[in-house]
Amino acid sequence: MEREIYRIFEEIVGPENISDDPVILETYSFNWLTEFLPRSAPSKFMEHRPLAVILPKSTEEVQKIVKVCNSYRIKFKALSTGYGSHSLPGQENVLVIDLRRMNRIIELDEKNKFAVVEPYVVWAQLQAEAMKVGLFTTPIQAGSQASVLANLTSGWGMNTFGNHGGHNGRNVLGVEWVLPTGEILKLGPPNEWFTGDGPGPSLRGIMRGHCGAQGGLGIFTKVGIKLHNWPGPPVLETEPTGLISAYSIKNLPKFIEVAIPTFDTYETLANFFYRAGEEEIAYCLIRAGSIEHLVTFAGALSNKEIFEQWFESGFISSAKELIKHPCVAMVFANTEREFNFKKKVLYEIIEECNGKILPVFKEGPLQKFGGEEMLVGLIGNDTHFIHHAGGFVISAGYMGTADAVIKHMGIPQEKLKKKFIERGKILADGEDSTYHNSFENNAYIYMEMEFHYDAADPLSVQEVREVVREERENLMEEKLGFEPNDIGLCVGDSNMDTGERIIEIGKRYGNFHIWQEKVKSAFDPLDLSDRSNYGGGIYMKKRN
């Protein structure tokens, strides 16, 4: 960066909060999935380092930075916790705005059940404070170390407590938004955060839509988030004796029940999801694929234990026939009466849908998957263990009814995964490694197929490219509504960038990418807010 411009930025944030030293920049050139980006030679590093990295402390500083960017035509990309290659600029000469110093909970309104947070407040911090006043959050599956604001405003919205708390695209309330031009736009009433709409027409659809603009439309500096009921104590005490994620809870709430029923067919499993939704009983309703998949990501504290305890011991081979389609249903209530009612209904509908609670989940080696183990797993939400094989990717996310996701995505993808497991370079964690997450009492389900690979093995990386490409082609062929900005889009042919993939998909889905391009032009006339993961991406720009 030119010294004159560098000094202007330096004056805004102070010399200790900006750097263009290669050592600092290098760590903003590497991320989860960067090995899949198009480039001339395989590498974990992106082809270009950022121009500089700057650390603002306030909205005012962000605004000043963006205005300087406008004056000097400098492209910028903001990140908060920054997990994944979509957090980094996909092109040359981009200023990275790391929002790490903006880390305050501005407000926690117990009565009206919402909080206002800055970009670097993570789910674990917000939920710790919310629980103290009887409220809870909807943490993203990326883990509770991830930014609340990023998930609400800029990417996805899936979460483990969605059955009770809903999709985070619907939990976003008021938003403070530094537009790519440097103007500040506040969604919702001035000085209020309880809603993101009005006065006037809602902009929430443009602001985040279904998947978020992934940094392509400016910088969000504050967000209001809807909070939900927490039936547990203000603080949960833990001790390191756990199975799923090392810790277990010492003061387990009284009115909680975790059941892991298993079903013989996808159809009966789907029926159970429908019935659980109709009865509105589940605080959490999720599924983590077949038994192999369940134990390989949650069954032990080391890879050695995973292999020896579950596979080498013969457990999996003997359990596979018995445990066909397990899922997790959690009942969590405020009162004994409510608890007894919900629990009774839960077990009645399990029976009604021909589900079984196998003894192995009650007193066998899997019993620890219930109760406090599952609660600490879900609340702690430490999901970086999904990378225990050295890499993890989902192919394409799909949202729809329980029947639809199983019919279109579940069964066909199992065949595909089986083929690739047999080829020997993706983790053999069962053909069915689909993760299902119910939203709003099963109004719809999010489903994704998971592939574990080894980022340190070039052949394994190449194999993931292949499987994801093949899966995407299958899905596009059938015109299914999978996530246009999905993680899986970062992966694929090495000579095709994310934007090209978005366009490929957009053509089949109402040309959404063209509409995104129109929004982009209106909000960012100078094209400064890095567009690598939005609209047609940088490919669209090159083409034009």
Next chain:
Amino acid sequence: MALEDYKKDMMRCVRCSVCKFIPLSSLIKSWRFAYGCPSIIQKNFHAYSGGGKLILALSFLEGRIGYSPKLLEVIYNCSLCGMCDLTCKIGTDMEVWEILHEFRIRCFKDGQAPLPGHKPILDSLKNYDNVWMQPRGRRGEWARGINVRDARKERVSVLYFAGCTYSYEPGLKEIARKTLKILVENDVDVGILGNEEKCCSSPAYMIGDEETFKKFAEENIEKFNEMGIEILLTSCAGCYGLFKSKYPRLEKKMNFRVMHSVEFLWSLIRDGKIKPRKRIDMAVTYNDPCHLGRLSEPRIPSHGKERIELNTLPIKDIPKIHGFNGIYEEPREILKSIPGIKFVEMERRMEYSFCCGSGAGARSAFPDFAQKTALERLEEASYTGASALITACPWCEKNFMDANKNNGALKIINIVELLYDSIK
């Protein structure tokens, strides 16, 4: 051993940022004390986190970056407290601490280290066998007047190893004296080495000087074995952590058990040999030193050796150490045994205790970093409502005392002092 051994682990980092916080599944208790890594709290750029340093190590190995003042500053602006290793290991088998340490060894081998702030430590070790530039002939002075057996001349079952700081530091010698007095007065078969005691070499090991570490460690092991002691007892958490966790890496047989004084003193209380009687009305909280806690278990590194099962599951045939089995209960039991003491916990405790900021050469090379880290911990202690922060490590104590100079509302007290006052 080589940095290259861990290249696969570096490539498997996903930059999830778990390494910046205390373990998520321990369930973070507040917004304020959620962070676990002292370096990233202060410096903010991703490079300073555990994951950031893994990225830099990979970049270095691939020749994308070379040595520079900034690289050395990032590598050493860290107390190697092991929090990033603990949090990452809850979900993966990656050996984050080993990579951070190997990077330092590499800096030494390539002539880029020691840093100016570390040089006096190594010079002192070379010339005086201690880290404080003090003459060898005065090492045993701290024990003057105590009727203790001379382990150089007669066989004892317990060797009390004072360590450099308790031996020489005027404000801290009293801790070693009081510990020894309790032992002697309760007929423990204990002796000391006097002027022949030599540094454990923890500072050399932590800053990456393998050669110096090896020399001191081998000599010490040989000496302790020759003496036929059963227990090597120390009050210094730094010495304890090195003896217990890192000496075994030399693969030399150690015919003695390593104990910290809090373990030994608690056993005396538990067995009814000493009884705290005097009432001390005080609310206290306890700081778990990293080297008495999560870094105290023997860790045998994999050096990158692994086998692959289930197509892509890397399996390292080494015991996976999380730090759960450090010395946590004994100091708490001692405090609870003292009449009048009200014990309160900080949020970050036991295996996920927050570092004092002093370790691994951080205080010598980057005193500002060390002081700010200590202030962060002191603030956490203040939040508990305690009037005193109790320690069991001279390095933590010294660093907290210095940081506490300007706002000294909180007392910094060594656990031995409190116990001594209660039993006298």
